[in-house]
Amino acid sequence: MKKGISICILLISIIFLTACKKTDTLYEFSFYDYMDTYISVNLYTDSQEKADEHQTYIEDVYSEYHELSTNYEPLKTDSAYLENIYSINQKNNQVIEIDYDLYVLIQKSEEIKTLTDGYFDISVGEVVNIWKNIILDVNGDEENTTKEIPETVFQNALTQVSEIELESNVIELSDTDGHYYIQVKSTHAQLDLGAISKGYATQIVYEYLVEQGVKYFSISAGSSSIAVGQNIKRDGGVFNVELDNPVKNEIAGQAYGMIYVNDIGVTTSGNYEQYVLYQGLRYHHIVSPKTKLPMQYYHTVTILGQDLGILDAVSTALFSMPAQVLSDWIALHQEVLGIEIIQFNYDTTITTYLTDTVFEEYSG
Amino acid sequence: MSSKMSMKNKRDLLLVTLLFTILGGIFILFRLFAFQGEASTANIYYGTSNNPVVTIDFINYRVIRNYDQQVSNDYSDNYPIIDEANRTVTLLGDYELNGVRQIVVIEYNFGNKSVQIIQEQSPNHICSREGISTSFPLICLPNRIRVEFDMTDVDFTV
Numbered sequence: 001m002k003k004g005i006s007i008c009i010l011l012i013s014i015i016f017l018t019a020c021k022k023t024d025t026l027y028e029f030s031f032y033d034y035m036d037t038y039i040s041v042n043l044y045t046d047s048q049e050k051a052d053e054h055q056t057y058i059e060d061v062y063s064e065y066h067e068l069s070t071n072y073e074p075l076k077t078d079s080a081y082l083e084n085i086y087s088i089n090q091k092n093n094q095v096i097e098i099d100y101d102l103y104v105l106i107q108k109s110e111e112i113k114t115l116t117d118g119y120f121d122i123s124v125g126e127v128v129n130i131w132k133n134i135i136l137d138v139n140g141d142e143e144n145t146t147k148e149i150p151e152t153v154f155q156n157a158l159t160q161v162s163e164i165e166l167e168s169n170v171i172e173l174s175d176t177d178g179h180y181y182i183q184v185k186s187t188h189a190q191l192d193l194g195a196i197s198k199g200y201a202t203q204i205v206y207e208y209l210v211e212q213g214v215k216y217f218s219i220s221a222g223s224s225s226i227a228v229g230q231n232i233k234r235d236g237g238v239f240n241v242e243l244d245n246p247v248k249n250e251i252a253g254q255a256y257g258m259i260y261v262n263d264i265g266v267t268t269s270g271n272y273e274q275y276v277l278y279q280g281l282r283y284h285h286i287v288s289p290k291t292k293l294p295m296q297y298y299h300t301v302t303i304l305g306q307d308l309g310i311l312d313a314v315s316t317a318l319f320s321m322p323a324q325v326l327s328d329w330i331a332l333h334q335e336v337l338g339i340e341i342i343q344f345n346y347d348t349t350i351t352t353y354l355t356d357t358v359f360e361e362y363s364g
Numbered sequence: 365m366s367s368k369m370s371m372k373n374k375r376d377l378l379l380v381t382l383l384f385t386i387l388g389g390i391f392i393l394f395r396l397f398a399f400q401g402e403a404s405t406a407n408i409y410y411g412t413s414n415n416p417v418v419t420i421d422f423i424n425y426r427v428i429r430n431y432d433q434q435v436s437n438d439y440s441d442n443y444p445i446i447d448e449a450n451r452t453v454t455l456l457g458d459y460e461l462n463g464v465r466q467i468v469v470i471e472y473n474f475g476n477k478s479v480q481i482i483q484e485q486s487p488n489h490i491c492s493r494e495g496i497s498t499s500f501p502l503i504c505l506p507n508r509i510r511v512e513f514d515m516t517d518v519d520f521t522v
Contacts, residue, residue: 030475038425040475218519223424226520242521244424255521268522302522 024216024232027051031059034066035198037222043209044216044232054212058205068102069197071125071190088182089125089190095174095183103180107173109196112310115333116317121289123170125190128287130160131294135285138276147277154278161292164188195286199267199312202227206265206308225267227308237262246272246299246344256344257361264357265308269315270300270344288320295320296346304357305339314339323351403498404516406479408444408470410455411508418444418453422477423521427453439465452482457507459486468509470502479511 024044031039041058045051067075071085083098098106109122134157138144170186184191198221206227209217216232218239230237239262242255259266271284271294283294303315318326318341330341330353341353352359404423407416410433419428433443435456445454450471457468466485472478473496480496484504491504502511 028475038474040425220520223426224522226522228520231519239519240517242423242518244521255518258518266520266522 026232027055029055029058031062034062035201035221037198038220039222040220041205042218043214043229045214054209054214057208061201061204061208064101065105065197065201068099069105069193071192071194085191085193088184092184092186092189095181098180098182100180103173103175103182105193105197105200106171106182106191108200108309109193109313110171110173112196112313112317115310116314116329118168118289119320120195120313120317122191122193122196123184123186123189124166124287124289124292125192126164126188127161127166127289127292128192128194128285129190130157130164131283131287132285134283135274135276139274147275149276149278149283151278154283164292166289166292195316196309196313198222199225199265200309202265203307203309223273224270225265225312227265228262230262241266243302243342243344244268244270244272244300246270247348248272255362256350257342257359259304259342259360260358261304264304264306265311266302266304267308267311267315268300268302269312269319271296272299286316286319290320297322297326298343298345299348300344302342302344303339304341305337307337310337311339402516402519403477403513404518405514406472407512407514408453408455409510409512411458417455418446420453420472420479422474423516423518425474427472435465455509457484457486457504457509459484459507461485466507468504468507470511479513481511484509 024046026042026044028040028042030041039062041055043051043054045054067079068081068084071089074086075081075084081099081102083096083102088096088098106122109120112120113122134149134153138147138149167186167189170184170189171191172183172185174181174183202219202221202225205219209229215230217229218231219227221227224244226241228239231239238260241259241261243257243259245254245256248254269286271282271286275282275284277283281296286294288295298319301315301318303311303318305311314337318329321329323345326343333339334353334355340355340357342359343351345351350361402422404421406420406422408418408420410417416430417433419430421428427446427448429444429446433456435443439456443454443456447454451473453470453472455468455470456465459466467483468481469483471480471482476498478496478498479502481492481494481502481504484492484507486504486507491502494502497511497513499513499515501513504510
């Protein structure tokens with residue numbers, strides 16, 4: 001009888017102790033106000049206080065980089081910062097003192113410009129704005145269901161961009177005695193950090209979480225960019241990430257494949273969320289600094305890597321590279337940068353440059 | 365004899381208690397861990413149709429209006445009403461007060477992939493009392509509106 005009781009107690013203990021294995025609990029929070037997107041963070045930690053601390057830090061990071069990098073509105077009068085991109089864009093040719101954090105971000109942008117042979121360039125905001133405005137007009141027009149733009153609009157855009165002279169190396173950064181300065185040496189160039197600031201901020205958040213010992217987490221920064229630690233719910237800590245099909249139709253379904261990832265960032269640059277059509281081709285918001293036009297080499301370029309600070313910017317650059325240029329570029333830089341690429345080409349074929357990540361393409 | 369009997373009774377009691385404890389434990393575990401999967405979408409249906417009027421896409425953070433509710437001209441609004449600022453979806457239910465069909469307001473949350481009925485008229489308010497759901501269906505009767513979840517293996521889409 002005693003033996004029976006012991007066995008029962010043992011059984012109960014096993015059941016309950018198994019349940020107690022997970023001491024960390026899930027905390028979820030999200031932000032709607034930064035980087036023009038919806039940012040959602042899930043993380044596991046052991047107390048509400050820690051979760052609150054993490055939330056405050058993360059919100060501060062996104063809030064700071066949103067304020068510094070927006071080109072839509074000036075800094076608030078009580079802002080803690082000296083200048084933002086909006087105000088810098090009003091003061092071309094002047095030497096302006098800026099905050100260290102913005103200085104480093106712009107410096108990083110310039111490094112990526114060199115790295116990508118000029119295919120990523122934050123100083124082409126003027127050209128980007130022309131295409132963005134056309135896309136906004138058409139997508140805001142409920143009567144235009146085909147997204148097709150008339151020839152006059154297209155020709156007008158071509159005329160406008162051809163009149164813009166893009167100068168090389170317009171950004172000059174300098175520092176003296178702990179003060180940091182920028183000079184945009186052009187009468188008209190406009191800066192646009194839209195393709196780098198979100199990823200850059202996410203990298204800071206990512207490094208913070210790792211440093212804080214948070215192992216299980218995921219950050220979803222907008223619909224096309226994630227940064228993940230380990231997945232507590234799955235063996236091996238893996239997250240299943242589907243790749244959105246940019247030419248969705250009934251037969252092809254919503255996604256074209258799946259990747260299995262952890263401790264990594266994944267971001268997709270694509271032409272499918274906001275675009276207009278002209279003669280059947282998609283004109284989108286990623287504008288080539290080389291041609292001043294949105295290019296049609298790919299529908300999406302997905303990039304995976306450890307340094308989220310460069311992922312968004314590099315995928316933007318790759319999107320404007322012809323296939324051969326991209327392929328040569330990858331051969332040169334893939335190993336050093338530790339990145340992997342999945343291209344959904346304009347002809348709907350798929351090209352991959354993978355090293356470790358498992359990618360399953362859906363059939364059909 | 366009597367002592368043997370009481371011994372046996374004690375054992376029975378112990379056995380029954382243990383059995384209940386184990387079953388209780390299993391029940392609690394099931395409640396805690398059975399629904400650990402996450403929803404990819406929540407579909408809102410009206411009437412007997414199996415085509416959702418609205419799909420809430422928790423993976424791509426969007427709310428999709430699949431078609432308009434067929435409503436007589438007595439009602440000025442076009443249903444469903446999708447309010448992205450307040451993150452609500454409003455449908456017209458079948459329950460009538462003074463001959464007027466009443467609205468059902470569904471609040472969604474992309475963060476924890478959940479849905480809650482926050483406003484409805486009905487005799488017992490059963491569906492608004494269900495609270496927040498991340499997996500179990502919310503059924504509003506006699507409004508004939510229901511919310512059902514699609515569970516998935518996919519964590520994100522990029």
